[in-house]
Amino acid sequence: MERKLIAIDLDGTTLNAAAQLSPKTKSVLAQAREAGHIVSIVTGRPNRISEDIYDELNLDGPMINFNGSLGHIPHHYWQDEYQYTINKEVAYDLLQHREELGIDMIAAEGKHMFLAVRDHPVEVGFFPPVLQSNQILNQKTLQENPTSLTVAVERRHQEHLLSYLKHNFGNEVDAAPWGGPNSVVELGVKGVQKATGVEVLAHHFHVERQNIVAFGDEHNDSAMIDYAGWGVAMQNATPTIKGLANDITPLDNDHDGLATYLQDYLKLAE
Structure with missing residues (x-):
């Protein structure tokens, strides 16, 4: 079999409902690499909360974070490292009108940046419950352009926020609401998506598009699923993602859906 580039989303895909890697997932991804295939994490998560998973999988190639806006090799210099950033004026404007x-x-x-401001308690898993004094977001602390802005907004105000962003910054940023229970809107550089990162990986590893296999479950995976030669939706994926994909895993992310599918697809030994 030709060498495949396997692009894996983390939450809802590679990770189970407890956001953990199962033993089977670790073993199958290791087998895939031993068989000569490339495994790359392509996630919406920041690098600060995905490097532990990268290390647990013993990966050594590039990782894509922030939905395609950052490509880097953790713990190492990489000459092809890239980072797309948003004009910090967008953050200043939202701070003023929050x-x-x-x-x-x-x-x-x-x-290398994490700054936040919280006016009301928000239960969003990815954020530290207590902010250190050097993590407070304001015009003074935000000195450089951020790669990503994440905004927790009251559910009834979400539509208004989205139209405000589109009207004022529609040429600069893409704003996407998260799936799931939290009313959160994520901002990234306009036109940059997970597929942006996958394309960089494909060039880096000299892999043709038809040899890219991508796994995902949520709206932020759509461009990547579409771009890959073989896009696979998880059993627990949204209907939109299932509609875009070439195939759907028989099992969900809580029952080793990705690992079982790959074992079969790559014809790895049980």
């Missing part, structure tokens, strides 16, 4: 827009929290992040 009350009228119903914003509870804003986080500005980059490869």
Whole structure:
């Protein structure tokens, strides 16, 4: 079999419902690499909360974070490293108007940046419950352009926020609401998606598009699923993603759906 580039989303795909790697997932991904295939994490998560998973999988190639906006090799210099950034004026504007827009929290992040401001308690898993004094987001602390802005907004204000962003910054940023229970809107550089990162990986590893296999479950995986020669939706994926994919895993992310599918697809030994 020709060498495949296997692009894996983390939450809802490679990770189970407890956001953990199962023993089977680790073993199958290791087998895939031993068989000569490339495994790359392509996630919406920041690098700060995906490097532990990268290390647990013993990966050594590039990882894509922030939905395609950052490509890097953790713990190492990589000459092809890239990072797309948003003009910090967008963050300043949202900070100024956060009350009228119903914003509870804003986080500005980059490869080496984490700043946040919280006006109301927000239960969003990815954010530290307590902010250190050097993590408070304001015009003084935000000195460089962030890669990503994450905004927790009251549910009833979400549509208004989306139209405000489209009207004022539609040429600069793409704003996407998260799936799931939290009313969170994520901002990234316009036109940059997970497929942007997968294309960089394909060039780096000299893999043709038809030899890219991508796994995902949510709207932020759509461009990647579409771009890959073989796009696979998880059993637990949204109907949109299932509609875009070439195939759907018989099992969900809580029952080793990705590992079982890959074992079969790559004809790996049980």
